Amino acid sequence: MKAMHITQPGQAQLTDLPEPVAGAGEVVIALAYVGYCGSDLTSYRGLNPLVSYPRVPGHEISGTIAALGEGVTGLAVGQAVTVLPYFNCGSCRACRSGRPNACPSNQTMGVQREGAMTGLVVVPASKVIAVDGMALRDLALVEPSAVGFHAVRRAELVAGETVVVLGCGMIGLGVLMGALRVGARVFAVDLSDAKLAVARQLGAHEVINAQGDLKAAIAALTGEGPDVVVEAVGAEATFLEAIDLVATAGRVVYIGYAKAPIAYETKYFITKELDIRGSRNALRADFDDVIAYLGAHPGAGELIVSRVVGLKDAPAALEDWHANPGEFTKILVDLRD
Structure with missing residues (x-):
């Protein structure tokens, strides 16, 4: 079968791979759609410290079950599915505490292990999520949206609070949808008017182009500042902006990571008594929340x-x-071809 490999930074090409066969407890998935993730782009650019080459990218997955391995129950050939693409050790502190997404030994498909940019893929049955009534195209949006939903979970955002989302790429839009789901007021920020238009159509209460005076614009809308800022860009400027924009006693959640060390004015951590949190990958509960949300918003x-x-x-x-x-x-x- 054909597959796409990132063979080295700046080079991607089609190659041939043998068709996989399911072992005991495994499922063969015939891929329908696979989305490109920001991690795939950084791998292509040679900026992803977690990837080795060559690598088949792809962990934003939709498909149908093609075959079941011995002992698999509760699933059926032909079912539409997405995949929880993170593989954790199961025994570390993070795994024991119900946070397998933060496992130090995590391996994500398309990053530390081969991904799904090919015709067939085999995964453990425990990673397969069957979904009824959703378009196969939209199933490929579940994983990246879940990363944003997880950031909302990490922020402990509640109805009536205000949140500034820095970055309206796919992950930022996942944050937007997750925040709307809990009843928050969402201000979306980006440099691209086209991306801001998408955020507006998805339901952002305000959209702000960051080329202007962002702090003044946020202050005009919020007074003392937003309750939460979620950084979904992964750039030095936005890492620092998040601390500057958030209200005193507010929360900052970082999803992206900057590619170089950042120097902070750390007094603001203390004087504003901030909660600063990281957000990595997503949990099965986040996937379930996204599936429910996209099912209720089929135009997204x-x-x-x-x-x-x-x-x-x-x-x-x-x-x-x-x-x-x-x-x-x-x-x-x-x-599908």
Whole structure:
């Protein structure tokens, strides 16, 4: 079967792989759509410290069950599914405390292990989530949206609070939808008017282009500042902005990570008595929340997906995203052929 490999930084090409066979407790999934994640882009750029080459990317997965391994119950051939693409050790402190997403030994498909940018993939049955009544295209949006929903969970955001979302890429839009789900008031910030338009259509209460005086704009809307700021860019400027913008006694949640060390004015951590939290990957509960939300908002996928390409055009699409990152929110690869 054909697969797409990132062979080294700046190079992606189609290769041939043997078709996988399910072992005991495993499931063969025929891929329908797989989304490009920001981690795939950083891998392509040679900036992902967690990846080795060559690597088949892809962990934003939709497909149908093609075969069941021995002993698998509760699933059936032909069911539409998505996949929880994180593999944890099961015994460390994080795993024991119900936070397997933070496992130090985590391996994510397409990053530390082979991904799903191919025709068939085999995963443990425990990682398979069957979903009825959702378009296969939208199933590929569940994982990246869940990363945003998890950040909302980490923020402990509640109805009536205000949240500033820095970055309206796919993860930021996941934060937006997760915040709307709990009844928060959401202010979306980005440099791209096109991405802000998508955020507005998805329900953001206010959208702000960060090229202006962002602090003044946020102050005009919130007075003392937002209750929560979620950083979904992964840049030095936005890491520092989050601390500056948030209200005294507020919460800051970081999803992205900057590619170099950052120097903070640490007195603000103390004088504003801030809660500063990291957010990594997602939990099964976040997946379930996203599935319910997207099921109730079937038009969201149409707004989010920027381009759909076939596997033969997947390398070129990755290069296009690399060259023009502001033009794309979500690129999906259609693998059904």
